[in-house]
Amino acid sequence: MLILKRKPISVAPMMDWTDRHDRFFLRLISRRALLYTEMVTTGAVLHGDRQRLLGFDASEHPVAVQLGGSEPAELAEAARIAADFGYDEVNLNVGCPSDRVQSGRFGACLMREPDLVARCVEAMRSAVTIPVTVKCRIGVDEQEPEEALPAMARAVRAAGCETLIVHARKAWLEGLSPKENRDIPPLDYPLVYRLKQSMPDMEIIINGGIATLDEAAAHTAYVDGAMLGRAAYQNPWLLAEVDSRFHGESAAPRSRLEVLEAFLPYVERELAQGTHLHAMTRHILGLFQGQPGARAFRRHISENAPRPGAGIEVIREAMQKVASVPAAAAAQ
Incomplete structure (x- = not known):
């Protein structure tokens, strides 16, 4: 198993895209990029076909599972189940803006409840020994990102979360579709840079609109890593230089x-x-x-x-x- 202490480049959890077939394929291009599952809800993990939902090939390591939920006890149990499957990290979704997550009180709407998110993180950390991380937006709806993002970061850090992945856009739960939420709200990378400056002991990974490894490298001058989304899916060969460029490996990638x-x-x-x-x-x-x-x-x-x-x-x-x-x- 290849477990990373540094994760400068990762591939975002993307619904309907980053399933186990995609992850196996991407791993053939890069050994080092950290891969994420699609979001899996706690209800599905606790009551569904776990092998279908969580099963993966050993070659996918390092691989993280992303969970969706807001009930601490259920998240703790789902995290334990995922850890037993062999995942290297469990991530809590605090960024998805779809109608489905709003009705279930999880995803981006949790930006309004940092204390609840902290309780979720604390419960998950008590259940597993693998890292528990959070992926969030810079704010939601009427929130002021300059206040909402630091509040979330401080809350989860106090609960023991050492890594925060920030999609550097606000999410609008009213008026924009999930697809529009990936493009229309403006990116605010400097806000994420300032968060890292104010919390140097926390690992901050930036996400949103990153299209090339050059752009990713530019971000890592200010934060600890960059997460690629659609760019890595639509042009998977983008990952071919990750191992050499960000991890110093000398072996040539496969053609x-x-x-x-x-x-x-x-x-x-x-x-x-x-x-x-x-x-x-x-x-x-x-x-x-x-x-x-x-x-x-x-x-x-x-x-x-x-x-x-x-x-x-x-x-x-x-x-x-x-x-x-x-x-x-x-x-x-």
Whole structure:
């Protein structure tokens, strides 16, 4: 198991995206980036199919689970269950703005209740020995971020949380959809930098709108790490330089085609267990973004992977679309 003491680069928990197939795939590109599950609610963990919800491949380490909830006892039990599954970290969601989390009194609406969040953190920490972290926004609705974010940070730090991940936008629970909440509220990176200055003993990870490793590196001059979201999903090759650039590893990363070759045995195992090909291939569509043949690669997979009985030949045929690109075109 590879456990990180430093986590300068991580990939955000993203609903419908960072499932176990995606995480296995991303791990073939970077050994070191910290990966997160999709948010899992405490109710689902306590009463649902735990293997389906929490099961993961050992190669995914280091991997963290994100929980959604607001009842300390339930979060403590869910955290214990997740720790027993072998996760390296448990994270509490205090940032998701969807209608679903509002009705359940968790996610971004918890920005209004830092004392409750602190009690949740305290309960979770009492139940597990792995790190308990929090991911939040800079504020919600009418809150003043200059007041709301430090208040949340102080509360969870007092409860023993050593790492706060901050999506540097306010969340608007009324008037904006979850999708709009990812883009429309303005980013305020300097506020997060100031938080780190005022709380130097707390690990602060910044999230929101980070599109390149250059941007991530620029943030780490002010905070402890950067969390990539949609950029890392839509262009997963973005992670290929994480190990060398942020962890000093000298080994060359796999090529894109080598990543797919390494992915194929996993796909075969999953197909044999009844997983549909499309459930896995939807995560690899952006691997060749910006490369010659990328459009043909995406089209072939998109058109053929959803078909009944589709197997790994779909991936191999798509690989030929990029492998057969003339050398002159590939060099452009």
